[in-house]
Amino acid sequence: xxxxxxxxxxxxxxxxxxxxxxxxxxxxxxxxxxxxxxxxxxxxxxxxxxxxxxxxxxxxxxxxxxxxxxxxxxxxxxxxxxxxxxxxxxxxxxxxxxxxxxxxxxxxxxxxxxxxxxxxxxxxxxxxxxxxxxxxxxxxxxxxxxxxxxxxxxxxxxxxxxxxxxxxxxxxxxxxxxxxxxxxxxxxxxxxxxxxxxxxxxxxxxxxxxxxxxxxxxxxxxxxxxxxxxxxxxxxxxxxxxxxxxxxxxxxxxxxxxxxxxxxxxxxxxxxxxxxxxxxxxxxxxxxxxxxxxxxxxxxxxxxxxxxxxxxxxxxxxxxxxxxxxxxxxxxxxxxxxxxxxxxxxxxxxxxxx
Amino acid sequence: xxxxxxxxxxxxxxxxxxxxxxxxxxxxxxxxxxxxxxxxxxxxxxxxxxxxxxxxxxxxxxxxxxxxxxxxxxxxxxxxxxxxxxxxxxxxxxxxxxxxxxxxxxxxxxxxxxxxxxxxxxxxxxxxxxxxxxxxxxxxxxxxxxxxxxxxxxxxxxxxxxxxxxxxxxxxxxxxxxxxxxxxxxxxxxxxxxxxxxxxxxxxxxxxxxxxxxxxxxxxxxxxxxxxxxxxxxxxxxxxxxxxxxxxxxxxxxxxxxxxxxxxxxxxxxxxxxxxxxxxxxxxxxxxxxxxxxxxxxxxxxxxxxxxxxxxxxxxxxxxxxxxxxxxxxxxxxxxxxxxxxxxxxxxxxxxxxxxxxxxxxxxxxxxxxxxxxxxxxxxxxxxxxxxxxxxxxxxxxxxxxxxxxxxxxxxxxxxxxxxxxxxxxxxx
Numbered sequence: 001x002x003x004x005x006x007x008x009x010x011x012x013x014x015x016x017x018x019x020x021x022x023x024x025x026x027x028x029x030x031x032x033x034x035x036x037x038x039x040x041x042x043x044x045x046x047x048x049x050x051x052x053x054x055x056x057x058x059x060x061x062x063x064x065x066x067x068x069x070x071x072x073x074x075x076x077x078x079x080x081x082x083x084x085x086x087x088x089x090x091x092x093x094x095x096x097x098x099x100x101x102x103x104x105x106x107x108x109x110x111x112x113x114x115x116x117x118x119x120x121x122x123x124x125x126x127x128x129x130x131x132x133x134x135x136x137x138x139x140x141x142x143x144x145x146x147x148x149x150x151x152x153x154x155x156x157x158x159x160x161x162x163x164x165x166x167x168x169x170x171x172x173x174x175x176x177x178x179x180x181x182x183x184x185x186x187x188x189x190x191x192x193x194x195x196x197x198x199x200x201x202x203x204x205x206x207x208x209x210x211x212x213x214x215x216x217x218x219x220x221x222x223x224x225x226x227x228x229x230x231x232x233x234x235x236x237x238x239x240x241x242x243x244x245x246x247x248x249x250x251x252x253x254x255x256x257x258x259x260x261x262x263x264x265x266x267x268x269x270x271x272x273x274x275x276x277x278x279x280x281x282x283x284x285x286x287x288x289x290x291x292x293x294x295x296x297x298x299x300x301x302x303x304x305x306x307x308x309x310x311x312x313x314x315x316x317x318x319x320x321x322x323x324x325x326x327x328x329x330x331x332x333x334x335x336x337x338x339x340x341x342x343x344x345x346x347x348x349x350x351x352x353x354x
Numbered sequence: 355x356x357x358x359x360x361x362x363x364x365x366x367x368x369x370x371x372x373x374x375x376x377x378x379x380x381x382x383x384x385x386x387x388x389x390x391x392x393x394x395x396x397x398x399x400x401x402x403x404x405x406x407x408x409x410x411x412x413x414x415x416x417x418x419x420x421x422x423x424x425x426x427x428x429x430x431x432x433x434x435x436x437x438x439x440x441x442x443x444x445x446x447x448x449x450x451x452x453x454x455x456x457x458x459x460x461x462x463x464x465x466x467x468x469x470x471x472x473x474x475x476x477x478x479x480x481x482x483x484x485x486x487x488x489x490x491x492x493x494x495x496x497x498x499x500x501x502x503x504x505x506x507x508x509x510x511x512x513x514x515x516x517x518x519x520x521x522x523x524x525x526x527x528x529x530x531x532x533x534x535x536x537x538x539x540x541x542x543x544x545x546x547x548x549x550x551x552x553x554x555x556x557x558x559x560x561x562x563x564x565x566x567x568x569x570x571x572x573x574x575x576x577x578x579x580x581x582x583x584x585x586x587x588x589x590x591x592x593x594x595x596x597x598x599x600x601x602x603x604x605x606x607x608x609x610x611x612x613x614x615x616x617x618x619x620x621x622x623x624x625x626x627x628x629x630x631x632x633x634x635x636x637x638x639x640x641x642x643x644x645x646x647x648x649x650x651x652x653x654x655x656x657x658x659x660x661x662x663x664x665x666x667x668x669x670x671x672x673x674x675x676x677x678x679x680x681x682x683x684x685x686x687x688x689x690x691x692x693x694x695x696x697x698x699x700x701x702x703x704x705x706x707x708x709x710x711x712x713x714x715x716x717x718x719x720x721x722x723x724x725x726x727x728x729x730x731x732x733x734x735x736x737x738x739x740x741x742x743x744x745x746x747x748x749x750x751x752x753x754x755x756x757x758x759x760x761x762x763x764x765x766x767x768x769x770x771x772x773x774x775x776x777x778x779x780x781x782x783x
Contacts, residue, residue, distance in 0.1 A: 047463040054456045147555055157502055158555040159482050173490070248459070249486035253555065254479035255455040290452075291460055311411035311420050314450035318412050 064236020070274035072229035073209030081142035084256035086238025101165030112238025120230025272335025406465030413453025425696025506748035523751025530772025545601035584611030613643035627652030
């Protein structure tokens with residue numbers, strides 16, 4: 001936690017390029033990993049495990065959006081549409097062609113990234129609010145197509161029932177098995193995202209975000225990198241969508257509405273744009289807050305004197321949720337990640353003020 | 355230094371939350387029996403049967419959720435005051451999900467953890483998201499009037515119970531009703547029917563059934579989609595009235611749009627006594643929003659539960675409130691159809707528990723509840739008619755048709771169903 005760099009000497013290039021250079025940081029990461037693999041799934045009940053799974057699935061999608069919006073600076077309000085493309089691709093492939101689920105997972109990502117490439121094309125010419133509207137259009141076009149094209153939507157209520165995923169002889173059935181599947185994918189997603197940010201690719205994205213004209217002058221092919229950002233981001237969304245479909249056992253268009261797209265934006269903004277750790281904080285905050293609030297408010301159920309307590313709790317949950325988002329953004333507009341860094345920086349020089 | 359204090363506050367808050375959750379978790383271990391009304395009745399001493407009820411007060415269908423839930427709650431209270439089911443009180447546990455899939459899945463697990471045997475999985479996307487869990491956990495998932503119509507097939511969806519006329523059954527009934535009215539009026543040949551629907555998955559669902567019926571009867575059917583948000587349909591209505599010259603119109607609209615359709619059809623000079631609406635367009639609110647009862651005179655609406663305020667059951671609920679010195683809820687007195695659907699559902703569940711106890715004895719489990727619900731047959735307190743079986747989880751698809759007449763809804767056709775063979779060919783395809 002208290003990352004002091006003093007005394008850490010890098011003697012090889014390899015050591016310099018490591019993801020975590022400070023020993024303590026490395027230990028912390030391994031400790032967290034061990035906790036999530038060996039401890040968490042065995043100490044919590046199914047209901048809490050569902051919380052973890054929901055966070056995991058949303059996190060994969062949010063990490064993708066973070067690459068597009070946080071790193072490359074291209075705003076997108078159609079992220080749920082890419083999820084829908086990935087989800088329906090996986091659903092169609094597994095339910096009709098009977099392909100193994102991991103093929104469906106990859107295919108969902110690939111299809112979504114091709115779709116992302118198409119949707120991203122306007123970004124070569126337009127930016128800012130105008131691009132936001134182009135991606136909004138993509139959201140509506142996708143919803144409309146899935147609802148109206150029977151071959152894609154599956155006919156009844158635009159939903160397709162998907163068989164249980166299985167890995168060889170093992171059918172992924174219980175909540176804990178689903179948890180391990182999601183955890184494995186989350187780890188891959190996080191590691192890739194961390195590495196993208198510090199690679200040539202990520203530097204190019206950041207250059208475009210900070211000033212596209214300057215980026216072009218230093219030799220970044222803007223069109224190519226913007227489209228790459230769209231493709232990578234949609235790949236993440238596609239995999240998350242496919243995972244969502246396998247997790248629920250069916251694909252339904254109402255799970256990929258515009259509201260979802262906006263809540264993904266909320267996750268990365270609250271967490272801190274451009275930071276992987278921030279995205280994790282933000283996703284956990286947005287996904288878990290309603291559940292946690294519900295639990296807290298249930299405790300005070302007897303105290304609040306209203307007729308219909310259940311509905312009152314529901315309204316209050318919304319109000320508190322909105323209020324907390326505003327509060328955190330006021331305290332630290334750069335998100336949870338900045339908040340965390342402030343804490344770290346304070347302890348780094350402690351006991352001196354700076 | 356000021357910033358420092360602020361982020362300490364920010365850090366402290368989640369910690370406090372975690373603490374509160376932890377405390378609550380500890381308190382949870384001995385589940386406190388908070389059975390409403392159980393205290394007054396010395397009869398109800400047996401093990402309570404726990405049931406789960408999801409609804410939304412904040413999401414897409416927030417005008418439906420609260421009255422529906424109040425109706426259900428009141429009826430459960432009434433059942434418990436009268437001694438429960440064979441001495442077993444019913445403990446209803448509620449969960450609000452805001453029409454969001456993640457929250458719905460979480461609600462399901464929350465209810466499951468508390469040991470419920472049946473859950474009202476409110477909302478189509480949530481119902482579909484938990485289909486698999488219901489089967490795996492052997493918990494009955496009841497979703498009257500929404501969810502997948504194909505779930506009526508009890509062999510394919512063992513733990514899903516739509517238990518109310520699906521859109522397919524409503525389509526069959528609407529067509530049957532139209533042809534009867536057409537012949538009753540002494541018209542030659544077959545009527546031209548227009549289908550005006552909200553352009554979403556639910557709106558599109560009955561199209562195939564309507565087409566199949568039109569083909570068999572050799573009548574002309576044309577479909578008119580109303581895009582979201584469904585408050586502008588003058589072009590479609592003009593088309594129906596002036597170009598197609600329809601004889602009858604079937605409407606299948608949601609939210610604000612049924613009232614708009616009533617006004618638009620009336621303004622275009624179409625007689626409203628040749629319009630029949632599906633269940634989500636036949637509430638009092640739709641008529642009132644269209645400009646009042648006199649405007650909507652003649653309009654027909656399909657119902658899968660009875661409507662109105664004068665039913666013996668509702669009188670009992672009124673008495674229950676008066677005994678407590680309270681006035682009955684406004685949802686009931688305003689003749690809210692969703693309130694009555696909640697009441698009907700509670701009595702349906704009570705009947706299912708009774709059947710489960712009769713057939714398989716105590717304690718009531720999800721499996722027994724499934725068997726019980728499959729044996730619910732006949733009239734439910736004059737509010738609903740069901741003919742459940744292991745194969746038919748829809749309950750036969752019976753509907754009533756009501757008409758706006760002289761300032762209120764009047765029953766135009768009692769429990770019936772139409773083109774069952776065509777509907778079943780879709781369910782069991």
